[in-house]
Amino acid sequence: MPLEKSRPQYRQIADVLRDEIERGDIAPGSTLPAEPELAARFSATRPTVNRALAVLSTEGLIRTHRGRGTQVRRIPVIHRTAMARYDRKARERNGAHGAFDTEIRSLGMEPRTETEVALATPPDAVAEALGLAKDEQSAIMRKRRMQADNVPVQLATSWIPAEIATGTQLAEVDSGPGGIISRFRELGYEQVRLTESVRLRRSTDEEQEFLGLEDDQPVVEIWHTGWTKDDRAVEVCIHAVPAYLWVLHYDWPLT
């Protein structure tokens, strides 16, 4: 139908559907017409429609399922404010719940986090960042799988040198009031500086499986490091979130 010429058909079809989704004409969670139907509507063939849907899938607007159909994403964009997450008052106010819970509840959704703790061998880059010796590359791994309204939205893996964490509450699933940052302080490894690196990258198999991502849907990786006053990195946490789903906020004083 829309034969503007010069703009590929599959993009024009994607444009129309994107617009209908963003305007709410097609409700979140609802199922799109089947590809043959859409093909008829746009006077195109099924492979062309399929390509248009692939565009929207990569953008994170829809999820396609063989045999089931194509659904519009339910989850709205989530905001993450880095400084507030680690602020002491905020941590204590949150009680046993972390910043993630606050972020999700502010959207009227129900957060859920599953935490797994184990002694494991960290990736080389993490071992190097933590300054682990070649012969002692084991660390406490704290892996958190986070969901909003039962939809997976974040995967975060913390690494702490075994030397510091073994036998402490850092190696327990429940990290106690104020979170692990408070535990670090009590153990004599107070974190005085935080750094985060943000980049876009392809998702790993694990991330694709847990977050329900397609091969071509990238994630934003937030590489978070906690430093002591001696400039020692005592904690590395790697957050992976669907790239289209999160907005990151940073806020700092200008000296």
Next chain:
Amino acid sequence: MPLEKSRPQYRQIADVLRDEIERGDIAPGSTLPAEPELAARFSATRPTVNRALAVLSTEGLIRTHRGRGTQVRRIPVIHRTAMARYDRKARERNGAHGAFDTEIRSLGMEPRTETEVALATPPDAVAEALGLAKDEQSAIMRKRRMQADNVPVQLATSWIPAEIATGTQLAEVDSGPGGIISRFRELGYEQVRLTESVRLRRSTDEEQEFLGLEDDQPVVEIWHTGWTKDDRAVEVCIHAVPAYLWVLHYDWPLT
């Protein structure tokens, strides 16, 4: 050739080529074999190879040109450290040159920035952020087009209320020593707090043209705001960079 089954051919082809590019077997800037050649190499048809190349193009690893061929990206990943950019000492050390120059030179590349200044009507969101009255929606726009070794890598547009900037050096192409932040201070609008929001979004036509992006290559948008001690936003700067090209660094003290 690679018939692992279960993984689509076009992805297997993309995997092989990506690996060869990342290992350096195919040098940055070099031209890939033509699609029919690749089709022969992988025992596939040209549309299948074309789809594999489309994957790599979306990832930003290659650029395709009709009639010319397919080239491997020349530019390495660029690092941007937010706090250092705006630190007073760093700004003065950089002299007339900005943080961007430092970021690019540290990669052994030659930075170039073209600045355009004009009185213009800001987007609604910007006007709202700056608290502009409905009847006076004009602002000084400072648009910077930034290149590394003559390759466009960033588009940044600053907006300053006309009330503040008109007739000052903020409305000149050369913002003077220490950059516009120093000018704000001299004018009585000292910025004491900075905020940045980072998100992934589709690129606009202007960004696609300047940055040489395809329709499906997203950008990272950094929405930077400078605040006075009265919590007034006096400057909004929107940075748009190819999503695959930049890593962002943030660094702050933990109180």
Next chain:
DNA sequence: TCTTATTTGTTCGTATGTATT
């Protein structure tokens, strides 16, 4: 449980269009 229909995923072969050299 098994079978069948539905729905999306992929690939092919072919053809045509468009930009560059």
Next chain:
DNA sequence: GAATACATACGAACAAATAAG
């Protein structure tokens, strides 16, 4: 103008996952 190279689209076919009976 001709050759080259990528972009798009069609129609057909088969595969794989899911749902319905």
